[in-house]
Amino acid sequence: MVLADPEDLGGSERSVVARARVARNPFSLPRTLVVKHYVAEPDPDRPDPFHFEVASCQLFTALPADVRPSPVIIAHDPAARLLVLEDLGRSSTLADKLFAPDAATAQRCLLSWARAVGRMQASTAGREGDFEALLRRQGERSRRDPIADEAEKAFTGLPGLLRDILGVDTPLAAEQEVQETTRLLGGTRYRAFSPSDTCPDNNLVTSRGVRFVDFEWGCFRDVALDAAYFRVPFPGCDSSFALPPGMAEAMLEAWRNEIAAVWPDLDDPEVLDDRLRDAQLLWVWLCTWWLLPRIREKDTFVGTDPSRSPRISAALAEYWRGVGEAAEAVGRSGTAKLAEAVITALTARFTDVPPELPLYPAFRAAV
Secondary structure, three states: OEEEEEEEEEEOOOEEEEEEEEEEOOOOOOOEEEEEEEOOOOOOOOOOHHHHHHHHHHHHHOOOOOOOOOOOEEEEEOOOOEEEEEOOOOOEEHHHHHOOOOHHHHHHHHHHHHHHHHHHHHHHOOOHHHHHHHHHHOOOOOOOOHHHHHHHHHHHHHHHHHHHHHOOOOOHHHHHHHHHHHHHHOOOOOEEEEOOOOOHHHEEEEOOEEEEOOOOOOEEEEOHHHHHHHOOOOOOOOOOOEOOOOHHHHHHHHHHHHHOOOOHHHHOHHHHHHHHHHHHHHHHHHHHHHHHHHHOOOOOEOOOOHHHOOEHHHHHHHHHHHHHHHHHHOOOHHHHHHHHHHHHHHHHHOOOOOOOOOEOHHHHOOO
């Protein structure tokens, strides 16, 4: 096989991604393929993201085509740190749709994304052993959710950070309430594969629905941690704006329809809501732990592009507003008090924090 005419598709500081034409094809291959080259050497003290991406793609390639959430893996070269994948075409990303002026299209894509998340989780439930076997072939051991260690740091360190930067004291009850969310970080009955990074730029809108790319941090974890994105839209991602009224509920319903056959008890609203509240609280503490130090001196944007990213103060205020309302509804008084104090401190320190986080641009003209 000979590839030609590479087209840069972007990448990151760790990798370069390109589309290439198949110039010489002794096999029955498509006309174009996508090549991902890991240019950064792996950290000897950490799992190699190349190995995790290979194992993730191999796991998905073995699934039936109608539930496969990712490109098919064609080949990989561990020595060259190359991954050759099916080309899903010149697809837009979910981020492109959320920043375009078409509200109806953005809504359809969000619902397609929610269904795709649920379908991925349902199709990988019970396959954690397969994933571990694929990782062993790459010389890796399975790891727990990459956010688990970060979450534990946040639970310990955030009260001091809130006090130092915002002058907010954390009620003991709030610390106890967030500690209860650690149940989602262990071996629960609701585990499935997660890319761990489902920011809008990593979701392609194709003719077969939304497909996921970038599995460098792939792992198995509790499904509520990804479903919580419906209530805290893409937490910590560059483009973390608000959703229009009713959108989160519609996405949750689309997701639940996909996973109910695998976990029928999650079709009970009380059982599901309890787990989603825990996941929402965990994400808010974690995002605050990540983002608050960046505005110790001056407010800035979550991402590098101000046109596609909210200010950190506005995003954090929205996260705490949502988790405070959820806590108030179920009598979590410590979290509710902490949320009120954090919002008050943010708006007092950063006077241009809007009363509500702006909607994604696609929905602004429709309101």
